Amino acid sequence: xxxxxxxxxxxxxxxxxxxxxxxxxxxxxxxxxxxxxxxxxxxxxxxxxxxxxxxxxxxxxxxxxxxxxxxxxxxxxxxxxxxxxxxxxxxxxxxxxxxxxxxxxxxxxxxxxxxxxxxxxxxxxxxxxxxxxxxxxxxxxxxxxxxxxxxxxxxxxxxxxxxxxxxxxxxxxxxxxxxxxxxxxxxxxxxxxxxxxxxxxxxxxxxxxxxxxxxxxxxxxxxxxxxxxxxxxxxxxxxxxxxxxxxxxxxxxxxxxxxxxxxxxxxxxxxxxxxxx
Amino acid sequence: xxxxxxxxxxxxxxxxxxxxxxxxxxxxxxxxxxxxxxxxxxxxxxxxxxxxxxxxxxxxxxxxxxxxxxxxxxxxxxxxxxxxxxxxxxxxxxxxxxxxxxxxxxxxxxxxxxxxxxxxxxxxxxxxxxxxxxxxxxxxxxxxxxxxxxxxxxxxxxxxxxxxxxxxxxxxxxxxxxxxxxxxxxxxxxxxxxxxxxxxxxxxxxxxxxxxxxxxxxxxxxxxxxxxxxxxxxxxxxxxxxxxxxxxxxxxxxxxxxxxxxxxxxxx
Amino acid sequence: xxxxxxxxxxxxxxxxxxxxxxxxxxxxxxxxxxxxxxxxxxxxxxxxxxxxxxxxxxxxxxxxxxxxxxxxxxxxxxxxxxxxxxxxxxxxxxxxxxxxxxxxxxxxxxxxxxxxxxxxxxxxxxxxxxxxxxxxxxxxxxxxxxxxxxxxxxxxxxxxxxxxxxxxxxxxxxxxxxxxxxxxxxxxxxxxxxxxxxxxxxxxxxxxxxxxxxxxxxxxxxxxxxxxxxxxxxxxxxxxxxxxxxxxxx
Numbered sequence: 001x002x003x004x005x006x007x008x009x010x011x012x013x014x015x016x017x018x019x020x021x022x023x024x025x026x027x028x029x030x031x032x033x034x035x036x037x038x039x040x041x042x043x044x045x046x047x048x049x050x051x052x053x054x055x056x057x058x059x060x061x062x063x064x065x066x067x068x069x070x071x072x073x074x075x076x077x078x079x080x081x082x083x084x085x086x087x088x089x090x091x092x093x094x095x096x097x098x099x100x101x102x103x104x105x106x107x108x109x110x111x112x113x114x115x116x117x118x119x120x121x122x123x124x125x126x127x128x129x130x131x132x133x134x135x136x137x138x139x140x141x142x143x144x145x146x147x148x149x150x151x152x153x154x155x156x157x158x159x160x161x162x163x164x165x166x167x168x169x170x171x172x173x174x175x176x177x178x179x180x181x182x183x184x185x186x187x188x189x190x191x192x193x194x195x196x197x198x199x200x201x202x203x204x205x206x207x208x209x210x211x212x213x214x215x216x217x218x219x220x221x222x223x224x225x226x227x228x229x230x231x232x233x234x235x236x237x238x239x240x241x242x243x244x245x246x247x248x249x250x251x252x253x254x255x256x257x258x259x260x261x262x263x264x265x266x267x268x269x270x271x272x273x274x275x276x277x
Numbered sequence: 278x279x280x281x282x283x284x285x286x287x288x289x290x291x292x293x294x295x296x297x298x299x300x301x302x303x304x305x306x307x308x309x310x311x312x313x314x315x316x317x318x319x320x321x322x323x324x325x326x327x328x329x330x331x332x333x334x335x336x337x338x339x340x341x342x343x344x345x346x347x348x349x350x351x352x353x354x355x356x357x358x359x360x361x362x363x364x365x366x367x368x369x370x371x372x373x374x375x376x377x378x379x380x381x382x383x384x385x386x387x388x389x390x391x392x393x394x395x396x397x398x399x400x401x402x403x404x405x406x407x408x409x410x411x412x413x414x415x416x417x418x419x420x421x422x423x424x425x426x427x428x429x430x431x432x433x434x435x436x437x438x439x440x441x442x443x444x445x446x447x448x449x450x451x452x453x454x455x456x457x458x459x460x461x462x463x464x465x466x467x468x469x470x471x472x473x474x475x476x477x478x479x480x481x482x483x484x485x486x487x488x489x490x491x492x493x494x495x496x497x498x499x500x501x502x503x504x505x506x507x508x509x510x511x512x513x514x515x516x517x518x519x520x521x522x523x524x525x526x527x528x529x530x531x532x533x534x535x536x537x538x539x540x541x542x543x544x545x
Numbered sequence: 546x547x548x549x550x551x552x553x554x555x556x557x558x559x560x561x562x563x564x565x566x567x568x569x570x571x572x573x574x575x576x577x578x579x580x581x582x583x584x585x586x587x588x589x590x591x592x593x594x595x596x597x598x599x600x601x602x603x604x605x606x607x608x609x610x611x612x613x614x615x616x617x618x619x620x621x622x623x624x625x626x627x628x629x630x631x632x633x634x635x636x637x638x639x640x641x642x643x644x645x646x647x648x649x650x651x652x653x654x655x656x657x658x659x660x661x662x663x664x665x666x667x668x669x670x671x672x673x674x675x676x677x678x679x680x681x682x683x684x685x686x687x688x689x690x691x692x693x694x695x696x697x698x699x700x701x702x703x704x705x706x707x708x709x710x711x712x713x714x715x716x717x718x719x720x721x722x723x724x725x726x727x728x729x730x731x732x733x734x735x736x737x738x739x740x741x742x743x744x745x746x747x748x749x750x751x752x753x754x755x756x757x758x759x760x761x762x763x764x765x766x767x768x769x770x771x772x773x774x775x776x777x778x779x780x781x782x783x784x785x786x787x788x789x790x791x792x793x794x795x
Binding site: 213214218251253 | 549
């Protein structure tokens with residue numbers, strides 16, 4: 001997200017005379033982080049109040065959920081659950097990455113491949129693939145294979161399309177430069193197009209991972225509960241609502257942290273010129 | 278200033294005995310229905326800096342890119358060192374208006390890139406690149422990335438890269454247009470030094486009259502679309518004087534004025 | 546791409562894939578994949594049945610309600626976040642979290658809060674679609690050049706006119722793009738919602754056909770659904786094209 005625009009054009013610099021505490025100045029520097037903490041705190045407060053009203057018998061308070069969350073973290077339930085949930089996710093993403101990036105690059109370089117395959121991926125990306133998940137179980141049962149396929153079904157189109165767009169839109173000036181120094185076709189692909197496309201390909205992998213999380217959760221809720229899906233479903237069936245909510249929060253937390261870490265990595269390593277100083 | 282208009286053929290107007298690096302014969306370029314260039318005949322003398330000058334849309338960049346082999350001509354041929362050329366070749370090097378630097382590579386790698394494509398070994402090409410990095414005034418910046426450099430510095434990298442491949446003919450496409458005014462003047466002065474030092478043939482495209490008169494041995498003025506040769510001018514300026522003196526020299530100012538008057542007719 | 550010199554449109558390759566589907570189906574290699582022609586026949590028959598029409602109505606209902614809510618809330622929130630840094634700072638982190646989080650994990654929670662009926666599905670659609678609309682609206686609002694706003698002020702535009710005549714129009718391309726993406730997500734939301742609730746609408750039908758291995762009808766349903774999703778997306782894209790002419794020069 002870019003920084004908010006100045007609506008009225010005034011400078012945001014805080015001109016405090018020396019007399020003001022340096023604490024205030026240090027706080028201003030960490031403005032963004034402070035706002036985030038405040039925002040999260042406010043959310044938890046509202047949750048707590050809503051839970052106490054209560055808005056529903058099935059709506060635990062924030063503190064109850066927090067307690068359940070901590071208990072489940074320390075008694076190993078989360079660890080065991082994620083060990084199961086992450087299996088199809090990691091395998092599925094790995095396969096999708098290899099196939100997706102490969103197909104994407106081929107689509108970007110060959111007009112024929114683009115014509116033949118891109119429309120399929122465009123449809124797959126826009127379509128509600130969830131509808132097809134029950135179908136997987138018929139052929140592949142309810143085990144690891146089925147869930148991995150669910151991940152691949154959702155992640156592959158995103159990764160392939162991003163790779164394809166990245167290669168297709170490689171900087172024409174750089175391509176012309178390579179041509180002017182009599183670069184061969186392979187040199188052009190390996191030394192110019194692929195490096196130029198790398199940031200977008202990586203962004204595609206990140207989006208693919210997000211899709212993969214969606215896929216694995218859907219698989220666990222629709223096919224058969226294992227891992228985190230099992231925690232959610234089980235605790236719901238015995239009406240342990242704090243535990244159920246804690247499990248839901250945990251998956252949101254895990255996916256958000258993973259994706260943010262990837263984005264930070266992307267910004268630091270691949271796009272130094274876009275880093276906000 | 279000598280004004281050799283296009284009534285005499287460009288070839289006949291060349292001083293006898295001078296060596297011609299690039300010959301342009303009957304070049305025409307059509308983009309679908311649009312005629313960009315019409316029947317261009319030109320000679321570019323070796324070791325001199327010739328400028329293509331003209332209003333927007335006159336085809337000067339198109340002609341430059343045809344000479345470079347980056348785009349094909351619809352008709353006519355280009356000879357470099359006597360041989361017909363159709364695509365890019367080792368005897369010509371191009372300097373891009375938008376620098377065309379690889380943002381993921383250091384200055385050293387960017388400058389050495391032309392040599393890398395030829396398959397030269399790493400130590401050898403880095404040694405050559407280092408020399409030219411020094412010559413364009415970027416010594417010490419070898420490990421920097423393009424986003425850490427100013428616009429002027431980035432263009433120097435582009436220049437160094439073109440020099441490093443040791444081509445006979447250097448083609449520069451409005452190289453200083455994306456650079457601010459102070460740097461631009463400095464560049465023009467540096468360019469003259471390099472021309473003197475490297476003894477290569479330079480073909481330069483610009484839309485700035487002052488730049489053309491300051492830098493060039495020969496100025497080819499192209500008319501508006503369809504591009505044709507309107508005038509050929511050889512500024513006779515004493516370049517041994519200091520840069521500031523040259524810019525106030527009477528014959529420099531007269532040449533600029535005369536070209537401006539000539540161009541005004543075409544711009545209307 | 547060109548074939549024998551004729552430009553072939555991109556989506557034409559789908560026709561090739563349809564032919565492949567037909568051949569694979571005819572060969573009977575996989576009972577799960579009947580010939581396309583059988584599926585199309587089933588589809589035509591299906592849309593005339595009362596069951597399908599009732600299901601489609603329920604689905605459409607939930608979808609449109611959820612989308613309408615998400616568009617209204619999304620655009621309003623996006624405008625507020627784009628114009629007022631305080632609101633942006635407060636809500637920004639949540640919008641960013643939810644736009645890429647696996648929201649399907651929330652559906653079980655919604656089910657126990659709102660019951661096993663249409664309400665849950667509407668809320669699901671809303672939650673799936675709203676975040677991207679907020680983000681894109683916000684981006685559009687922030688992209689409105691300050692000079693346009695200053696121009697409006699200097700000619701004495703009221704607050705209302707400023708928004709109505711300048712800001713929203715200037716941000717319209719991004720808002721429409723956000724709505725298009727929101728619609729795609731909304732369709733996924735209505736399907737996921739109904740599959741998980743599985744006693745209403747399309748979800749129920751999907752369950753029925755898959756349980757009975759009625760592949761022709763299952764695929765017919767799928768094709769109708771996919772086609773509807775693509776059609777909606779294409780409609781919004783055509784609206785986007787109408788404001789495209791000024792998108793590049795703001």
